Amino acid sequence: MRSITTFDLQYAHRFYKFKGEAQYLHGHTGVLTIEVEDSINEGVNMVFPCNEIQKIAWDLLKNFDHALILREDDPLLPVILKVYEETGIKDGHPQNTMKGIAFKTELATAYPDCRLVVTKETLTVEGMIKIVYDLLKDKLNIAKITFTSGVNAASEEFITKNNIERCPLCGISLNENGICPKCGYKK
Secondary structure (H helix, E strand, O other): OEEEEEEEEEEEEOOOOOOOHHHOOEEEEEEEEEEEEOOOEOOOOEOOOHHHHHHHHHHHHHHHOOEEEEEOOOOHHHHHHHHHHHOOOOOOOOOOOOOOOOOEOOOEEEEHHHOEEEEOOOOOHHHHHHHHHHHHOOOOOEEEEEEEEOOEEEEEEOOOOOOOOEOOOOOOEOOOOOEOOOOOOEO
Protein backbone atom coordinates (compact mmCIF):
# COMPACT_ATOMS: atom_id res chain seq x y z
CA MET A 1 0.00 0.00 0.00
CA ARG A 2 1.09 3.62 -0.51
CA SER A 3 0.93 6.94 1.29
CA ILE A 4 0.86 9.86 -1.17
CA THR A 5 1.71 13.50 -0.59
CA THR A 6 2.17 16.53 -2.83
CA PHE A 7 4.24 19.70 -2.81
CA ASP A 8 3.69 22.97 -4.68
CA LEU A 9 6.93 24.54 -5.88
CA GLN A 10 7.35 27.99 -7.43
CA TYR A 11 10.61 28.35 -9.31
CA ALA A 12 12.39 30.04 -12.21
CA HIS A 13 14.71 28.41 -14.70
CA ARG A 14 15.64 28.25 -18.35
CA PHE A 15 16.80 25.63 -20.82
CA TYR A 16 20.30 26.84 -21.66
CA LYS A 17 21.25 26.04 -25.30
CA PHE A 18 17.65 25.06 -26.10
CA LYS A 19 16.20 26.43 -29.35
CA GLY A 20 12.72 27.55 -28.36
CA GLU A 21 10.76 29.59 -25.84
CA ALA A 22 12.21 27.75 -22.85
CA GLN A 23 15.66 29.25 -23.53
CA TYR A 24 14.41 32.43 -21.86
CA LEU A 25 14.37 32.79 -18.08
CA HIS A 26 10.81 31.99 -16.98
CA GLY A 27 8.87 30.75 -13.96
CA HIS A 28 6.64 27.80 -13.15
CA THR A 29 4.32 26.40 -10.55
CA GLY A 30 5.29 22.78 -10.18
CA VAL A 31 3.43 20.02 -8.38
CA LEU A 32 5.56 17.21 -7.04
CA THR A 33 3.84 14.01 -5.89
CA ILE A 34 5.72 11.42 -3.85
CA GLU A 35 4.29 7.95 -3.24
CA VAL A 36 5.80 6.00 -0.35
CA GLU A 37 5.22 2.26 -0.23
CA ASP A 38 5.43 -0.16 2.67
CA SER A 39 3.32 -2.49 4.72
CA ILE A 40 0.64 -0.98 6.91
CA ASN A 41 2.04 -0.27 10.35
CA GLU A 42 -0.45 -2.13 12.58
CA GLY A 43 0.04 0.18 15.55
CA VAL A 44 -1.17 3.25 13.66
CA ASN A 45 -2.95 1.63 10.66
CA MET A 46 -1.02 3.54 7.98
CA VAL A 47 1.94 3.10 5.70
CA PHE A 48 3.70 6.31 6.70
CA PRO A 49 2.12 9.53 8.03
CA CYS A 50 1.84 11.99 5.12
CA ASN A 51 2.73 14.92 7.38
CA GLU A 52 5.98 13.11 8.25
CA ILE A 53 6.72 12.50 4.55
CA GLN A 54 6.23 16.22 4.05
CA LYS A 55 8.59 17.12 6.92
CA ILE A 56 11.33 14.78 5.73
CA ALA A 57 11.08 15.85 2.09
CA TRP A 58 10.40 19.57 2.65
CA ASP A 59 13.68 20.08 4.54
CA LEU A 60 15.42 19.50 1.19
CA LEU A 61 12.70 20.47 -1.29
CA LYS A 62 12.19 23.97 0.08
CA ASN A 63 15.47 24.78 -1.68
CA PHE A 64 13.52 24.60 -4.95
CA ASP A 65 10.61 26.79 -3.81
CA HIS A 66 10.88 30.45 -4.86
CA ALA A 67 14.33 29.63 -6.18
CA LEU A 68 16.30 30.13 -9.34
CA ILE A 69 17.48 26.85 -10.86
CA LEU A 70 20.29 27.07 -13.41
CA ARG A 71 22.57 24.58 -15.11
CA GLU A 72 26.19 24.73 -13.91
CA ASP A 73 27.49 25.81 -17.35
CA ASP A 74 24.85 28.53 -17.89
CA PRO A 75 26.58 31.90 -18.48
CA LEU A 76 23.79 33.56 -16.48
CA LEU A 77 25.03 31.88 -13.30
CA PRO A 78 28.12 34.08 -12.66
CA VAL A 79 26.13 37.18 -13.63
CA ILE A 80 23.34 36.32 -11.17
CA LEU A 81 25.88 35.63 -8.41
CA LYS A 82 27.59 38.97 -9.12
CA VAL A 83 24.27 40.83 -8.88
CA TYR A 84 23.40 38.94 -5.68
CA GLU A 85 26.80 39.93 -4.24
CA GLU A 86 26.39 43.58 -5.25
CA THR A 87 22.89 43.78 -3.77
CA GLY A 88 23.87 42.04 -0.54
CA ILE A 89 21.70 38.93 -0.87
CA LYS A 90 24.26 36.30 -1.94
CA ASP A 91 24.98 35.25 1.64
CA GLY A 92 21.39 35.53 2.76
CA HIS A 93 18.92 38.21 3.74
CA PRO A 94 16.93 38.47 6.99
CA GLN A 95 13.71 37.95 5.02
CA ASN A 96 15.01 34.65 3.59
CA THR A 97 13.42 32.40 6.21
CA MET A 98 12.47 29.45 3.98
CA LYS A 99 15.98 28.05 3.69
CA GLY A 100 16.28 24.33 3.20
CA ILE A 101 19.15 22.09 4.15
CA ALA A 102 22.11 22.72 1.84
CA PHE A 103 23.01 19.72 -0.29
CA LYS A 104 25.55 18.73 -2.91
CA THR A 105 24.98 15.62 -5.00
CA GLU A 106 26.20 14.46 -8.37
CA LEU A 107 23.05 15.97 -9.93
CA ALA A 108 22.55 19.26 -8.07
CA THR A 109 23.86 21.67 -5.43
CA ALA A 110 21.62 23.86 -3.29
CA TYR A 111 22.71 27.28 -2.05
CA PRO A 112 19.89 28.08 0.42
CA ASP A 113 21.23 31.51 1.42
CA CYS A 114 20.79 32.85 -2.10
CA ARG A 115 17.74 30.75 -3.13
CA LEU A 116 19.70 29.07 -5.90
CA VAL A 117 20.00 25.48 -7.10
CA VAL A 118 22.70 24.63 -9.62
CA THR A 119 22.11 21.48 -11.66
CA LYS A 120 24.31 19.31 -13.83
CA GLU A 121 21.59 18.94 -16.46
CA THR A 122 18.79 21.21 -17.63
CA LEU A 123 15.96 21.10 -15.10
CA THR A 124 13.13 19.39 -16.96
CA VAL A 125 10.27 17.54 -15.23
CA GLU A 126 12.28 14.36 -15.79
CA GLY A 127 15.37 16.00 -14.32
CA MET A 128 13.46 17.10 -11.22
CA ILE A 129 12.32 13.52 -10.62
CA LYS A 130 15.93 12.27 -10.85
CA ILE A 131 17.13 14.92 -8.39
CA VAL A 132 14.31 14.36 -5.88
CA TYR A 133 14.73 10.59 -5.92
CA ASP A 134 18.49 10.96 -5.41
CA LEU A 135 17.89 13.25 -2.41
CA LEU A 136 15.23 11.12 -0.70
CA LYS A 137 15.85 7.50 -1.72
CA ASP A 138 17.56 6.61 1.57
CA LYS A 139 15.03 8.44 3.75
CA LEU A 140 11.74 7.11 2.34
CA ASN A 141 10.54 3.98 0.52
CA ILE A 142 9.71 5.90 -2.65
CA ALA A 143 7.57 3.88 -5.05
CA LYS A 144 6.71 6.67 -7.50
CA ILE A 145 7.44 10.33 -8.14
CA THR A 146 5.37 12.51 -10.46
CA PHE A 147 6.26 16.08 -11.34
CA THR A 148 3.98 18.41 -13.27
CA SER A 149 5.11 21.87 -14.36
CA GLY A 150 2.82 23.84 -16.62
CA VAL A 151 1.72 21.48 -19.40
CA ASN A 152 4.73 19.22 -18.86
CA ALA A 153 4.54 16.11 -16.70
CA ALA A 154 6.58 12.99 -16.04
CA SER A 155 6.54 10.15 -13.56
CA GLU A 156 8.79 7.28 -12.66
CA GLU A 157 8.19 4.19 -10.56
CA PHE A 158 10.90 2.74 -8.32
CA ILE A 159 11.46 -0.59 -6.59
CA THR A 160 11.36 -0.01 -2.85
CA LYS A 161 14.19 -1.73 -1.07
CA ASN A 162 14.72 0.10 2.21
CA ASN A 163 13.92 -1.64 5.47
CA ILE A 164 12.92 1.42 7.49
CA GLU A 165 11.98 0.59 11.06
CA ARG A 166 8.96 2.59 12.17
CA CYS A 167 7.44 3.48 15.52
CA PRO A 168 4.39 1.33 16.40
CA LEU A 169 2.84 4.31 18.20
CA CYS A 170 3.08 7.08 15.58
CA GLY A 171 4.39 5.41 12.40
CA ILE A 172 7.50 7.50 11.74
CA SER A 173 11.05 6.26 11.22
CA LEU A 174 13.08 5.31 14.26
CA ASN A 175 16.49 6.97 14.51
CA GLU A 176 19.79 5.08 14.41
CA ASN A 177 19.39 4.24 18.14
CA GLY A 178 15.93 2.70 17.64
CA ILE A 179 14.20 5.70 19.25
CA CYS A 180 11.23 7.58 17.82
CA PRO A 181 12.20 11.26 17.50
CA LYS A 182 8.52 12.26 17.73
CA CYS A 183 7.11 10.35 20.72
CA GLY A 184 10.21 8.87 22.37
CA TYR A 185 9.27 5.19 21.87
CA LYS A 186 12.29 2.90 22.31
CA LYS A 187 12.62 -0.38 20.44
